[in-house]
Amino acid sequence: MKEKDVLTDFKAHQVILYAEKGDNSIGPVQTGSYISGHYIDEFYNFMGKIERESFEKLQNGDISPVCLYMNIEEMTVSELASRVGLSKRRVKKHLTHKYFPTIKVSELKKYADVFNIPVANFFQIITTRQDNEWRPGFKSDVENQKPVVISQIATGNPYVVLTKPELTHP
Amino acid sequence: MSNIPFNHVMAAHCESGTLTAMLNHHGLKISEPMVFGISSGIFFGYMKTPMLHFPAVIARIQPGKIRKNFAKRSGIQFITRKYSDPLEAERELDSLLEQNQPVAVQVDFFYMDYFPAWIRVHINVHFLAVIGKNGDTYRVSDGYHPEIAEISRENLRKGRFATGSMAPKGFMYYPVNVPAEIDFRAGIRKGIKDTVFYMLKIPLPFLGVKGIRRFADKIVQWPKYARDMDELAHEIFRINVMLEDQGTGGGGFRYMYASFLREAGMLMDAPMLQDLSRRMMDIGDGWREISLYSSRMAKNRDLGTEKLKELGDMIRARADLEAVFFKDLKKTIAQL
Numbered sequence: 001m002k003e004k005d006v007l008t009d010f011k012a013h014q015v016i017l018y019a020e021k022g023d024n025s026i027g028p029v030q031t032g033s034y035i036s037g038h039y040i041d042e043f044y045n046f047m048g049k050i051e052r053e054s055f056e057k058l059q060n061g062d063i064s065p066v067c068l069y070m071n072i073e074e075m076t077v078s079e080l081a082s083r084v085g086l087s088k089r090r091v092k093k094h095l096t097h098k099y100f101p102t103i104k105v106s107e108l109k110k111y112a113d114v115f116n117i118p119v120a121n122f123f124q125i126i127t128t129r130q131d132n133e134w135r136p137g138f139k140s141d142v143e144n145q146k147p148v149v150i151s152q153i154a155t156g157n158p159y160v161v162l163t164k165p166e167l168t169h170p
Numbered sequence: 171m172s173n174i175p176f177n178h179v180m181a182a183h184c185e186s187g188t189l190t191a192m193l194n195h196h197g198l199k200i201s202e203p204m205v206f207g208i209s210s211g212i213f214f215g216y217m218k219t220p221m222l223h224f225p226a227v228i229a230r231i232q233p234g235k236i237r238k239n240f241a242k243r244s245g246i247q248f249i250t251r252k253y254s255d256p257l258e259a260e261r262e263l264d265s266l267l268e269q270n271q272p273v274a275v276q277v278d279f280f281y282m283d284y285f286p287a288w289i290r291v292h293i294n295v296h297f298l299a300v301i302g303k304n305g306d307t308y309r310v311s312d313g314y315h316p317e318i319a320e321i322s323r324e325n326l327r328k329g330r331f332a333t334g335s336m337a338p339k340g341f342m343y344y345p346v347n348v349p350a351e352i353d354f355r356a357g358i359r360k361g362i363k364d365t366v367f368y369m370l371k372i373p374l375p376f377l378g379v380k381g382i383r384r385f386a387d388k389i390v391q392w393p394k395y396a397r398d399m400d401e402l403a404h405e406i407f408r409i410n411v412m413l414e415d416q417g418t419g420g421g422g423f424r425y426m427y428a429s430f431l432r433e434a435g436m437l438m439d440a441p442m443l444q445d446l447s448r449r450m451m452d453i454g455d456g457w458r459e460i461s462l463y464s465s466r467m468a469k470n471r472d473l474g475t476e477k478l479k480e481l482g483d484m485i486r487a488r489a490d491l492e493a494v495f496f497k498d499l500k501k502t503i504a505q506l
Contacts, residue, residue: 001455006420012286014316015415016182018203018425020451026429028202028419030180030316035410035465036288042469043288046404075292078220083292083334113328114292116281131287154324 003029010037047072055125064100065122066091069115084110109158118152118161126163128152144168172267173302173309181313182419182426185236186211188274188297188313193246195272195299196348207430208357209239210364212423214492216376216385221335224395224405227385227412229422231368233295233336234276237343239364243357247347253340256331260323263342264303272301272311276338277329282312284319289415294336300326314417358434359503366500369492379493386486390478399471406468410461421454421461428454442502446495453491460484 003019010032019029054071057063070080081091086107093099094107103111105119112119129149146168153162176195181187186206193200206212211230218225230236241248253259266273279285279296302309306323321329330340369378376384396402412422419426428450435443463484467477 001420001425001451001458013289013415014180015314015417016180016187017414017420018182018429019420026203026425026432026447026451028180028182033289033415034462035407035415036286039407039465039469040288042403042407046400047288049400073292074223076221076223079292079334082221083332085333116283116325116328 006031006034008032008034008037012036050074061097064095064097066100066103066111067095069111069117070095073115075114080111080114083114086110105159118154119159120161120163126150126152171302171304172264172270173304174267174270174272176272176299176301176311176318178301178311178318179313180316181417183211183230183417183423184297184313185230185233185295187417188299188311189237189240191299191311191313192272192274192343192345193348196345198246198348198352201429201433203426203429204354204433205240206236206423206426207365207434208243208354208361209236210361210368211236212365212427213368214378214381214385214422216381216388218388224408225385225388225392227381227409227422229413229418229424239361240357243360244352244354245349246345246352248343248345250341250343256327256340259330259340259342260327263300266344267300267303271344272299273342273344274299275326275330276341277326278332278338279329281325281329281332282319282321283325284312284315284321292332292334294332294334294338296329355438358438359506362434362499362503366496366503369496370500379489379496382485382489382492386482386489389482389485390475392478393473393475399473402473403468403471406464406473409464413457413461421457424450424454424457438506440502440506442505446499446502449495449498453488453495456484456488456491460488 001019003021006017006019006029008031013033013036014030015033016028016030018026021027050071054063054068058065058068077088077091081088084091084107094103108119108122112122129151148165149168150163150165153164155162179191181190181202183206186202190200190202190205213229213231215228216225217228237248251262263273274297277296277298278292278294280290280292282290282296298310298312300308301311301318307320308323308326310319310321312319330338332338372378392405393402396405414420428447431443431447431450435441435447460481464481467473467481
C-alpha cells in the first residue's frame with residue numbers, strides 16, 4: 001500500500017499505518033482512521049438505536065439500569081460478571097427490573113466503576129456536557145451558547161457525585 | 171511534581187510501541203517493527219468465547235509476550251511488578267517518577283478518557299508509559315495518541331486495577347539493564363522461527379493459518395449471531411477495526427511485519443528477506459482489501475450469503491498465500 005493510499009482526513013481519531021514511502025522504504029504514516037473518518041455516523045446510528053431501545057425497555061420496567069449500561073457498552077453477561085466479580089446467575093438477576101432493588105450499594109458501586117459512571121446515574125438518566133463533547137459535530141462555541149449546561153463532578157466520597165447545572169452566561 | 175523529558179511518538183501497536191519508546195528512552199536505537207518482529211508479534215487467531223457477543227479475530231500474539239520474548243532475545247533486563255493494593259502501586263509509581271524513571275503500565279483502555287468515547291472499549295491489555303505527575307494528574311505517553319496526554323489519578327487507578335479477563339493487577343515495568351552489544355541477528359532468527367511455528371504448526375484449529383481458514387469458513391455463519399441486519403453490519407464493520415484501527419499498523423500487522431523483514435534483510439545482508447518483505451506487503455494489501463470490502467458491504471447492507479461467501483473466499487486466499495509464505499520464510503531463515 002502506498003503512503004498516499006492510506007491517508008484519511010479525520011483529526012479526531014489518528015492512527016499509525018505502515019506504508020510504502022516515495023523512496024520505496026516502508027515506514028509509519030500518521031493518518032486519520034479510515035473507519036472513523038468514513039463511517040462514524042453508522043456507528044452512532046447503531047449505538048443510538050441500542051440506546052433508544054434499551055431506554056424504552058427501562059421505562060417500561062422490562063430491564064434494570066444495569067442492563068441499560070451493559071447494552072450501551074456492548075458487554076456480555078459473562079464479561080460483566082467477570083469484571084464485577086459476581087456470578088453470572090447473580091448478574092442476570094440484576095439485569096431485571098424485579099431484582100434491581102435487591103442489589104447492594106457496594107455492588108452498584110462495582111457496576112458503576114465498570115461503566116465509569118457515578119452511582120447516582122443508576123437512578124436518573126442524565127446527559128452531561130462531558131458525554132456530548134465526544135459526539136461528532138460537537139462545537140464548543142455552539143454548546144457555550146446554550147443558557148445552561150450540566151456537569152457532573154466527582155467528590156471525595158465515591159458514592160456521591162455533584163451534578164451541577166451551570167449558567168453559560170451568568 | 172515530576173515531568174520527565176520523554177520523546178513521545180505515535181506507534182502502530184500499544185505494546186510494541188510502548189516497549190520501543192521505553193528502550194529508546196534508555197538509549198537503545200530500535201524501531202517498532204524490529205521490536206515486533208524479534209518478539210514474534212505477528213499471529214492470527216479466530217475466537218468465539220462466551221465473553222464475546224460475536225466472533226473476533228486477533229492478528230498478534232498473546233498480550234505481554236512481546237516484552238517477554240524481546241527480553242529473552244535481546245538480553246535486556248526489566249523490573250516488572252504486579253500489585254494487589256492500588257495504593258502501594260501508586261506510591262511506587264510516584265516514587266519512580268520522582269527518580270525520573272518513566273514507567274510502562276498495563277491498563278484497561280476504556281478508562282483512558284483522552285480518547286474519543288467511540289473508540290474506548292473494555293480491553294485490559296493496553297500499554298502506555300507514565301512520564302510525569304502534577305498533583306492528581308498523570309502525564310502519559312500513549313502510542314495511540316498524537317500528543318502527550320493527561321489522565322486523572324482516579325481513572326489511571328481504575329485502568330490499572332480493572333477486573334475481568336487478563337486483569338492488569340497494576341502491572342508495570344521498566345528496563346534496568348540494556349547491554350551495550352546486542353546480537354540482533356540471533357534475535358531475528360529466533361523471532362522468525364517462532365513466528366513460523368505459531369503460524370504453521372500450532373495444533374489448534376483456530377490459530378495460525380488454520381485460524382485464517384476457520385475465519386473464511388465461519389464468516390457465512392455470522393448472521394446467526396446477529397439479531398438484525400443493523401447488528402450484523404455493525405459487526406462486519408468491526409472486521410475493518412480489527413484489521414486496521416486496533417493498533418495493527420494496517421493489514422492486520424502484515425505491513426509492520428514487512429517493514430521488519432526489510433530492516434532485518436538489510437541488517438543481515440540477506441536480499442531473500444527483502445524479497446519476502448515485498449511479498450508480505452502484497453499479502454497486507456489483500457488484508458487491506460478485505461477491510462475495505464467488508465466496510466463497503468456493511469455500509470450497503472449487502473450481507474447476503476453469496477456476498478459473505480465472497481468475503482470468505484478473499485480470506486481463504488490470504489490463508490493460501492500465508493501458508494506458502496511462512497514455509498518459504500522458514501526455508502530462508504534456515505539458510506541464514
